Amino acid sequence: MARRPLPPLNALRAFEAFGRHGRMTTAADELFVTHGAVSRQVRSLEDQLGVRLTEGPKNRLRLTEPGLKLAQALTQAFDLVEQGLPKRPDVVEGLRVTVQPTFAMKWLIPRLPDFVDAHPNVPVSLHETNGPVDFADTDLAIRLGAAGTGIPAGAEATPFMQHYQGPVMAPGLLKEAASVEAVAALPRLHTKTFLPAWSEWELRTGITLPRPPVDREFDHYFYMLEAAAAGLGVAMGPWGFVQRDLAIGRLVAPLGFVDGEAQITAITPRGGLTRPVRLFRDWLVAQGAATPAPPTGDVL
Amino acid sequence: MARRPLPPLNALRAFEAFGRHGRMTTAADELFVTHGAVSRQVRSLEDQLGVRLTEGPKNRLRLTEPGLKLAQALTQAFDLVEQGLPKRPDVVEGLRVTVQPTFAMKWLIPRLPDFVDAHPNVPVSLHETNGPVDFADTDLAIRLGAAGTGIPAGAEATPFMQHYQGPVMAPGLLKEAASVEAVAALPRLHTKTFLPAWSEWELRTGITLPRPPVDREFDHYFYMLEAAAAGLGVAMGPWGFVQRDLAIGRLVAPLGFVDGEAQITAITPRGGLTRPVRLFRDWLVAQGAATPAPPTGDVL
DNA sequence: GGGCCATTGTGCGAAAACCTCACAGATGGC
DNA sequence: GCCATCTGTGAGGTTTTCGCACAATGGCCC
Incomplete structure (x- = not known):
């Protein structure tokens, strides 16, 4: 049995x-x-x-x-x-940072050693989640969204990086020359963690896309991007997340990137920040400023 | 990392x-x-x-x-x-029976060897689910419900067993003498797979219970019953599922059992049943008839 | 209370699963 | 064609997991 x-x-x-x-x-x-x-x-x-x-x-x-x-x-x-999983009652965590999984994987974790080097006595524990911000178990949250959305009452938001994004797809997918029309005719991929991605892009570029032949939705950014790499359609890819795949030719972005309405934001309780929280927030701002901007609008 | x-x-x-x-x-x-x-x-x-x-x-x-x-x-x-999990394309199954997990565990699986002995050349593959019946991947479904509910169009329902049920709880939970009032004052446990359980019991007994101090809901029968055994409250336990726990004293049923409005039903496509399906349905009916009735209404 | 039953806990050696290391194979880019 | 970047694999060692047999625990019944 x-x-x-x-x-x-x-x-x-x-x-x-x-x-x-x-x-x-x-x-x-x-x-x-x-x-x-x-x-x-x-x-x-x-x-x-x-x-x-x-x-x-x-x-x-x-x-x-x-x-x-x-x-x-x-x-x-x-x-x-x-x-x-139950939390063991006896473990004490340091600075508790919550962040979306893909942002952690592709941007934050690679840079984190820099923070640890600079402040070896500030322990950081990362928690990956797509849920809402809850300061009961979080000291600092990193979220993606249009300015002012998703920020709980009594919280302070510090945008620290522009959210550049552009349509990305597998190299072989585009038979004809790259154009808005050709891209619009492909199946369109979405992620539940940031559904307004395409409409933001339309807003910023001033382009209105026709309905795609197929819409497909994924739970996470990484699966949407994997689906794009597998040739299933065209995804709205955030620059930071696709940089590497573009470099190795796994994806292409024929229309380049535009800076979004949305920003990547550090969310902290309002007022009375502890020193570790301030240090981390300031470090995020510095790292954001140091991140190179993407190539903008090759075609547009 | x-x-x-x-x-x-x-x-x-x-x-x-x-x-x-x-x-x-x-x-x-x-x-x-x-x-x-x-x-x-x-x-x-x-x-x-x-x-x-x-x-x-x-x-x-x-x-x-x-x-x-x-x-x-x-x-x-x-x-x-x-x-x-992907289904391998090459496996052929025999008679495909879908059934609720707890019913499988507590009633069907222990009896299944009897069917296999009687019909060794009829292969049976059990699939456990709480979902709706879909004859695309099912030859015979076993479901619990009031007569006529949950049966898709074009299907035939054969009730084969009464659904006796009664309030069950941990032995130590009831401080005072067993009575409807004492039981009604305890936290009440529910299962998502059969939410009308308590109202059915009220209907059959003619008793109207006051609101309990706490309502708690579980995804599956077994966790509701485990919670009852752990002393978290009183659950409406189907006779077949709790028989063993009563016998070893893990649970008690001070108010006995009543036969429910609901019945346990074999659901088959209407007409033109294959021989294995008929055999299995008839075997279910025989087994149902052979299952002893519970002690009814000790107190009521 | 003593014996019985059902169930879980454990020491030890065997078996299986899993991993590392080092190198080979594949493929794309230049 | 050669280099860079990944994945595939053979051989051997390490870790995990398990079976077996027996011990321990606690409820139940007479």
Whole structure:
């Protein structure tokens, strides 16, 4: 009476990490194992399921359609588990920062060593979430949104970076010359964490797009971007998140980027900030200023 | 940059099974391991989290409050994973029966060997779900409900068992003598899979209960029953599901049971049943008739 | 209270799963 | 063609997990 004939859970974890990162090497870093371990786990999972989860050239893997579906389910499942875990009563955390997963992965975490170097005695604990800000368990939150939205009463918002974004897609997707019309004719990809992305872009560019042939929605930025890399359509990609994929040619942005209405904002309780909170906020502002602006509007 | 510092996943799986079964021995059966393995996994999970997940005498364990929360999250998470798994294209299933998880665990699975013995050449594959009936992937569905509800168009319903139910609780919970008033004053537990349970009971007994001090809702029958066993309140327990817990004194039912408006029903496509479907339906009817009725209305 | 039953806890050795290391293979870019 | 960047894999070691057998615990019944 085997309920739950699930595949090995460690293989699922490895694949989930791969799904989020899109590359085995970085997934392996996250799990503190070698890339070989991840490679094996993913392979054994595919064997066991009898379904290919990855495809494409070995140095530019993509998720297949069933792979994308599984990866998304896994991410949601692990998120659920994380939320269900009891907090041990005895651990004290330092500066509690909450941030959206993709922003953490692609922008904050790579820069965090700089902060730790500068302030080794200020412990920072990152918590990744897409939920609303709750100062009961947060000292500083980083959120994305139009100025003034999503900020709870009694909170102070410090925008520290422009939110440049532009349509991105797989290199081979655009058969004809890059143009607004050609892009508009592709399936359009959305993310639940920032649904107004496309309408913001229309607002900033003054362009009104016709309805796309297909709309598709994802729970997280990274799966939307993976779907774009897999050639499923065109996504509105934030510059900071796609920089690397553009550099290695996994994605292209033929229309360039525009600075959005939305800004990336540090949210703190109003007044009476503790020293660590101030330090971190100021560091964010400095890092934001130091982040290079994207190429704007190649075509527009 | 350790995202997801999750405890060992195998320990989580073991604990999830324990949470559903309420006992390590049967959880171990489900996982095809010995009870010792489960015992160790649960223990190691508690050590790692630094939080007790179980409590009570060792031969009558219960979940603690954080344990209940974690177990529910895990069940939901594993359900999600299961749904996200791609189906291998090449496997052919036999008679596809869908059934609610708790009914499967407590009633169907223990009796299934009888069917297999009688019809060894009719392969049966069980699928557990709380969702609606879809004949695209189901040959026969077992559901619980008032006659005529939840049955899709073009389907035939064959009730095969009465749905006896009664208030159940932990033995120590009732300080005073058992009475309707005493029971009504306790926190009341509900399950999402059958919310009308209490109003059905009121209907059948002619009793109108006052509002309880607390209402609490669970995703599944088993967690509602585990919560009842843990002394969190009084649940409306279906006779078939609580029989064993009553026998070993883990729960008591001071007001006995009444037969409900609801019936347990086999749902099949209308007309032209295949032989395996007919065999299985008839077997259900026979098994239903052979299931002993509960003690009715001790107090009422 | 003593024996019985059901259930969980544990020491030890075996088995399986998993990982690392090092190198090979693949592919795209220049 | 060569370099840079990833993934695939063979061999061997390490860690995790498990089975077995027995001990311990607590309820129940006479």
